[in-house]
Amino acid sequence: MKNKIDLDNLRKENLESLPDMERRSFLKMGLLVTGVFAGGSMLSVISNIDKVFASKAEMKEKYPYKPHYSMVIRQDRCIDCERCIEACSKTNNVAEYGYRTNILEKVTPDAIGQKREFIAVLCNQCNNAPCVRACPTKATYKDQTNGIVMMAQEKCIGCKVCVLACPYNARYFNEEKHAIDKCNFCYDSRLSKGYERTACSEACPAGVRVFGDLSNPDSDVYKLVHQIQRPVWVLREESGAKPNVFYTKG
Amino acid sequence: MANGYKTLRASTVVTGVAKSLDASFFAEWASVVRDLLSGSKSFYLMILLGAAIVYFAAMGGLDAMRMGYRHAYAVTREIPWGILISTYIFFVVTSTGLCIVSSIGHVFGVKNFMPIASRAVFLSIVTIMAGFTVIFFEIENPFRMAIYNLISPNLTSNIWWMGTLYGAYMVFMIVEFVMLLLKQHRFAMYAGLLGLVSGIVAHSNLGAIFAMLHGREYWYGPYLPVYFIASAIMSGCATIILFTWVAYKASNREMEEPMKKSMEAIGKLCTMMIAVLMFFTSWKLITGSVAGGGKVEAIRAMMAGPYAMNFWVFEVGMGMVIPFGLFLMSKWKDMKMMAVATFMMMVAIFIMRYDLVLIGQIVPSWHELGVSDYPQLLSYTPSLHEFAVVLGGMGMVAISFMLGEKVFKGHKSEDH
Structure with missing residues (x-):
């Protein structure tokens, strides 16, 4: 058969x-x-x-910044002294009605022991930055060398779509600058002048803000991000922005 | 009629236009001046009132510029887009809708839609200009826009596409209107087609500005670009019915038979579009009620929170349910009833745009993080300066409409 x-x-x-x-x-x-x-x-x-992880092979290929500036926030160390905000404002001429970095407060009344947490927030210098995509005139753009989301102030038309596009509430319109103002990791005020850290990172008395080069395996940020003993996370991951500001505890 | 042209060449346009510019053409236009001077007292009173509104609005807008928008307008870092953005959307939705409705007759040759074409095209130009005026007072650096839109375009930006295409759209619509006046219907048709395509793409890009903000759940997704087109057709129908009724009423004219037929056809299309919008709105609510945290919060604000009255009374009641009923009762013949329905719709559509813009922003971006720095919902109430600019835009449309009726003799020239 x-x-x-x-x-x-x-x-x-x-x-x-x-x-x-x-x-x-x-x-x-x-x-x-x-x-x-x-x-x-x-x-x-x-x-x-x-x-x-910002340094997986495909990420490295797609976002090959060198140095790849990044910040790790050791969240549980923050005591809300706000010296970072102060230092930032002074260093970068931040308007008194705005801010480039902020400290959020989260209260968990049912928690045993500590009930209050402080969460430092700033521009996440996203790899897939929603603000950069939305800007009609390329007034905000990704720096191809270091990955910082920069502002070309003279091109800003003030439509504020980037303010809405940003998942991290990191932008505001600065009247004096006639443009959107935002954190650029102190690039013009410090990094380009040879300083190694941002003003907020230097001002923090508790070592909350670790700043460095994510493409350098010897840097602190690289080491803090590439380990599994402690949890590492990012904020609003669901937005798909692939941020470069990481959070950890301890 | 210029039906003899096979291809559209610059030379044929020129000869066509030159042909129209004969003695009778100038005689006709000389009579326009006479007409303008022969208006009734109430006509001049209305023009004066409109002019006063526009004047005070311009003062308000300039004062806001002097003060700085941060002080003059109620927008904030968290709610950067307020009533001026929603009013801009209101005007350009109306403009695009009028363009679409006029194109049914003019571009696609449906006879019943022809009598309204001239008025619709004229109003679409007027409303887009009002929209541009409002946005001029909203954007912080409007002059930079003209420069950098050109020399530093970002092709991934919906705002770039919308701005550029709406600019082109306005030019096409003006060309179409001029060609209609010169009775160059074939060229008018081509310009109308180009206007239609650029208008629709521009308009869905306007929806996409919101729909592509991936950090904003309430707006994100393919819904808005499609919804915007549907609601534009509804707005266009409502606008042309209302303004045609007002035009005839104000000039004490009896509506001609073709115009009556036209109103009936547009009324029916309008009724259908209301039904379409009912579907859109229902499913937005139903899908939204099982969405992620931020979106559910926004939907709740709309159904039972601070925006509930806007939603139920204006959007649902005055925008959809009552006019739908009135249209059915009017059997699309009772002009007065249709006028009431469309007037209610215009008011409601204005609120619809407002809600669309605001509700997308009232849930703070840190909502999911559960921080205590922000209230559950943010709030916004327009400032006097913002209201002034809004009124100015409306005053502009009113004056232009009245003058247009006089100058273009009630848009009667649709004898094709």
């Missing part, structure tokens, strides 16, 4: 005949599943890293 199964010549379905790749992916899946049950937190840390 034509449809009869040829039992003698049928390939064995044991391990020897299983392709290598298939075996490997099966093992991986097993590890993953075990991971979920053995310690959900471990998995979540690993997946977090996937999301926030």
Whole structure:
């Protein structure tokens, strides 16, 4: 019969005949599943890293900034003294009605022990910056060398679409400058003059704001981001902006 | 009629235009001046009133410029777009809608839509100009826009596309109107087609400005660019019905039979578009009610929060349900009833734009983080300066409409 199964010549379905790749992916899946049950937190840390690591191969290829300026906020160290805001305002001529960096306060009344957290926020110098896409005149742009989201003030028409586009409320219109004002990691006021850190990072008495080059494995920011002992996260990850400001505790 | 032209060449346009510029043409235009001087007392009174509004609005706008918009307008860092943006949208939605409705007759040859073409094209030019005027007083550096839009374009920016295409759109519409006056209907048709295409693309880009802000849940998604086109058609129908009724009423003229037929056809299209908008609005609410945190918050503000009255009374009641009923009752023949319906719609559409712009901003961007620095919902109330500019835009449209009726003799020249 034509449809009869040829039992003698049928390939064995044991391990020897299983392709290598298939075996490997099966093992991986097993590890993953075990991971979920053995310690959900471990998995979540690993997946977090996937999301926030700015130096995965594809990220490096797509956003090849050198130096790749970045900041890690050690959130639980912040005591809301606001010296960073003060230093920032002085260094960058920030208007008294605006700010480039801010400290948010989060209260968790049901928490045991500490109930109050302070979260430092600033421009996240996003790799996929929504403001840069939205600006009609390229008045705000990604610096191709260092990845900082810059302002070409003279081109700003003041439509404020970037203020709305920004997921981090990092922009405001500065009357005196006749343009949008925002954090540029103190590029014009400090980095371009040879200083190594931003004004806020230097002013912080608690070492909350670690500033550095994410493309340099010897830098503190690189080390803080590339580890799995402590959680590392970014804010508003769902917006897809791929920010360069990371958060951690400890 | 200039039907003999096979291809559209510059030389044919020139000869066509030259042909129209004969003695009778100038005689006709000389009579315009006479007409302008022969208006009734109430006509001049209305013009005077409109002029006064525009004058005070201009003073208000200039005063705001002098003070700085940060002091004059109620917009903030968290709510940077207020009533001026929504008024701009209101005007350009109306303009695009009028262009679409006029094109049904003029570009696509549907007879019942022809009698309104001239008035619709004229009003579409007037409303886009009013929109540009309002946005001139909204943007902080409007003069830079003219320069850098040209020499530093960002092709990924919806605002760039919208601004550029609306600029082109206005030129096409003006050319179309001039060609209509010169009775060069074939050229008018081409200009109308170009105006239609650029207007629609510009308008959906206006929707996309909001729809592509990926940090703003309430706006984000493909909904708005499509919705904007649908609601433009509805606005266009409502506007032309209302203004045609006012034009006939004010000049004590009996509506001609073709115009009555035209009103009936446009009334029916308007009714259908209301139904379409009902679907859009219903599904926005229903899908939004199961969305992420920020969007649910915004939808709640609209249904049962600070924007509930705007939504239920104006958007739903005056914008959709009541006019829908009035249209059905009028059987699209009772002009007075249709006028009432469309007047209500115009008011409601203005509020619709306002809600669309504001509700997208009232949920603070740190909502999900649960920080205590911001209230649950941010609030915004327009300032006097903002109201002044809004009124100025409306005054501009009113004056231009009245003068247009006189100068273009009630847009009667649709004898094709």
